[in-house]
Amino acid sequence: xxxxxxxxxxxxxxxxxxxxxxxxxxxxxxxxxxxxxxxxxxxxxxxxxxxxxxxxxxxxxxxxxxxxxxxxxxxxxxxxxxxxxxxxxxxxxxxxxxxxxxxxxxxxxxxxxxxxxxxxxxxxxxxxxxxxxxxxxxxxxxxxxxxxxxxxxxxxxxxxxxxxxxxxxxxxxxxxxxxxxxxxxxxxxxxxxxxxxxxxxxxxxxxxxxxxxxxxxxxxxxxxxxxxxxxxxxxxxxxxxxxxxxxxxxxxxxxxxxxxxxxxxxxxxxxxxxxxxxxxxxxxxxxxxxxxxxxxxxxxxxxxxxxxxxxxxxxxxxxxxxxxxxxxxxxxxxxxxxxxxxxxxxxxxx
Amino acid sequence: xxxxxxxxxxxxxxxxxxxxxxxxxxxxxxxxxxxxxxxxxxxxxxxxxxxxxxxxxxxxxxxxxxxxxxxxxxxxxxxxxxxxxxxxxxxxxxxxxxxxxxxxxxxxxxxxxxxxxxxxxxxxxxxxxxxxxxxxxxxxxxxxxxxxxxxxxxxxxxxxxxxxxxxxxxxxxxxxxxxxxxxxxxxxxxxxxxxxxxxxxxxxxxxxxxxxxxxxxxxxxxxxxxxxxxxxxxxxxxxxxxxxxxxxxxxxxxxxxxxxxxxxxxxxxxxxxxxxxxxxxxxxxxxxxxxxxxxxxxxxxxxxxxxxxxxxxxxxxxxxxxxxxxxxxxxxxxxxxxxxxxxxxxxxxx
Numbered sequence: 015x016x017x018x019x020x021x022x023x024x025x026x027x028x029x030x031x032x033x034x035x036x037x038x039x040x041x042x043x044x045x046x047x048x049x050x051x052x053x054x055x056x057x058x059x060x061x062x063x064x065x066x067x068x069x070x071x072x073x074x075x076x077x078x079x080x081x082x083x084x085x086x087x088x089x090x091x092x093x094x095x096x097x098x099x100x101x102x103x104x105x106x107x108x109x110x111x112x113x114x115x116x117x118x119x120x121x122x123x124x125x126x127x128x129x130x131x132x133x134x135x136x137x138x139x140x141x142x143x144x145x146x147x148x149x150x151x152x153x154x155x156x157x158x159x160x161x162x163x164x165x166x167x168x169x170x171x172x173x174x175x176x177x178x179x180x181x182x183x184x185x186x187x188x189x190x191x192x193x194x195x196x197x198x199x200x201x202x203x204x205x206x207x208x209x210x211x212x213x214x215x216x217x218x219x220x221x222x223x224x225x226x227x228x229x230x231x232x233x234x235x236x237x238x239x240x241x242x243x244x245x246x247x248x249x250x251x252x253x254x255x256x257x258x259x260x261x262x263x264x265x266x267x268x269x270x271x272x273x274x275x276x277x278x279x280x281x282x283x284x285x286x287x288x289x290x291x292x293x294x295x296x297x298x299x300x301x302x303x304x305x306x307x308x309x310x311x312x313x314x315x316x317x318x319x320x321x322x323x324x325x326x327x328x329x330x331x332x333x334x335x336x337x338x339x340x341x342x343x344x345x346x347x348x349x350x351x352x353x354x355x356x357x358x359x360x361x362x363x364x
Numbered sequence: 365x366x367x368x369x370x371x372x373x374x375x376x377x378x379x380x381x382x383x384x385x386x387x388x389x390x391x392x393x394x395x396x397x398x399x400x401x402x403x404x405x406x407x408x409x410x411x412x413x414x415x416x417x418x419x420x421x422x423x424x425x426x427x428x429x430x431x432x433x434x435x436x437x438x439x440x441x442x443x444x445x446x447x448x449x450x451x452x453x454x455x456x457x458x459x460x461x462x463x464x465x466x467x468x469x470x471x472x473x474x475x476x477x478x479x480x481x482x483x484x485x486x487x488x489x490x491x492x493x494x495x496x497x498x499x500x501x502x503x504x505x506x507x508x509x510x511x512x513x514x515x516x517x518x519x520x521x522x523x524x525x526x527x528x529x530x531x532x533x534x535x536x537x538x539x540x541x542x543x544x545x546x547x548x549x550x551x552x553x554x555x556x557x558x559x560x561x562x563x564x565x566x567x568x569x570x571x572x573x574x575x576x577x578x579x580x581x582x583x584x585x586x587x588x589x590x591x592x593x594x595x596x597x598x599x600x601x602x603x604x605x606x607x608x609x610x611x612x613x614x615x616x617x618x619x620x621x622x623x624x625x626x627x628x629x630x631x632x633x634x635x636x637x638x639x640x641x642x643x644x645x646x647x648x649x650x651x652x653x654x655x656x657x658x659x660x661x662x663x664x665x666x667x668x669x670x671x672x673x674x675x676x677x678x679x680x681x682x683x684x685x686x687x688x689x690x691x692x693x694x695x696x697x698x699x700x701x702x703x704x705x706x707x708x709x710x711x712x713x714x
Binding site for chain 2: 046221228234241266268276315321325327
């Protein structure tokens, strides 16, 4: 059993950062093989990097897009509003499902229009604020989520909602880090997460760096794990939470949520309020990104696919609110989220 | 929409056959890229090929092992019983979960001891009989299973329980072939089936050859498919059915069974009685094969794995009898199988 570290010693990776007048992104397509940062000096490159999954995870996408807005402002220094808008539209269209993307673009845009400061300075300051707030929120959510865990127990996670998916520390893996540091979590079971292997490539890599015990399984093996080992919680992040509490998140999460509850486990979704989209009524109204079938075929021995075979590659699914036991936000925990409870969380703000 | 073929025109692939004094196996590790047959002239090679998954699928493993017994007899022509037994033991140990393996070895062994014929001739004749009976049973089960389908509808399958997994025509895909030919099945949704991609590599390949409409998805995307598209049946094969009706089959099947039933779908297991193992009381008594974690790591960008990360690679799971709506055998259909109904099926025999 490895020595149990303190919370402050955990989760040091930073996948997105501003450095020397550019947005630096850890190229997550090349993990765990190598840690390679891309230096992006214009907003079009940031949009492309988001689309190409150099960076992924709703909060990290939001932060990258925020820095992208600052770059767009710099490119449109002449003040051509139509040119700026087209750059922002390109950023917003880079991934259709993540709520934080549009949220971050709007927030930075509003900030630069607000005061008399230099628009680029204002945009960059707001992007940095979003980044710093994200890390602070993750620490808060980590503690709130860990409090829900009775422990000592094992937990299941899916995809990567870790430091790599956020400004740092992670949402779901933030809870895992706090739960581990507090002695409540003994082991994490991570699903591989086809077709992009965020589980094996990213979550396992992140947790191993922190010496948190983790076991990798293929996604479809989790059903038997729930039946035999009874992990106490499924802990996941979210790409968008709708007004009624439905959760759009990585493909395969809905499957795990059903299986967890079928076997006495509970489901925890860890998502900052920037992920909450109260303008979308429910999960079935969320645009689900379908990516190329090549991502699936790549490992089949026939990368171009088999003639006559159709392929469907949705990369998110909807977990209905009825399957969610706890929604952990930086403003507090909502047990069994629904429209009313989510509205109330927001009304505290106004 | 492709022209709908007749049953007799479907499923022509033969993955196992006896030819020119040797056992020929279609190397399924190299599909769909190339159709390459291995010529195996001794029983040790057959055992190794089964272990290495040149051939897979419980009935096909049984047939290959049956031919392997004939080869073992030829190698032990001196009549050294201890030598023969060690060859048979090696065959029996090649894969631990498939019931047909041991069943086929016992049946061929009994046949060659039965009469005064040359032991090799008797063994080969029995292996050929097992092979031919398997094809005949698949045609019978195909029709019985198709009768259960109301249609027109879509269905889900997992792994490959097709011509490639049997002597020919297939168990689950035998039902699919008959259901398609009868106009009851409109489309098949095939799960990729990690970590070995039997779905994308083998099932899609087989169905495309027969021009049966098939859509490939990653395993974890099936939950959302069940919620949105409501496929009528999950149709799968089995590696072993225990006395109480529990089913040991490809990892991920249990997940799909839970999800199908959660969304109003039904679960059909198609398995000849050679797959029924009444000497094993229930699923939790079945030895589950765990294969090397390398099979999972291979696609992670870090084929040797990540230091400090454990991996669990069970390749079968248990679907409790309570999740099975219909068990289709060559002797008839058992609705909601249980100990009593399975005993009764066998007692018809004696």
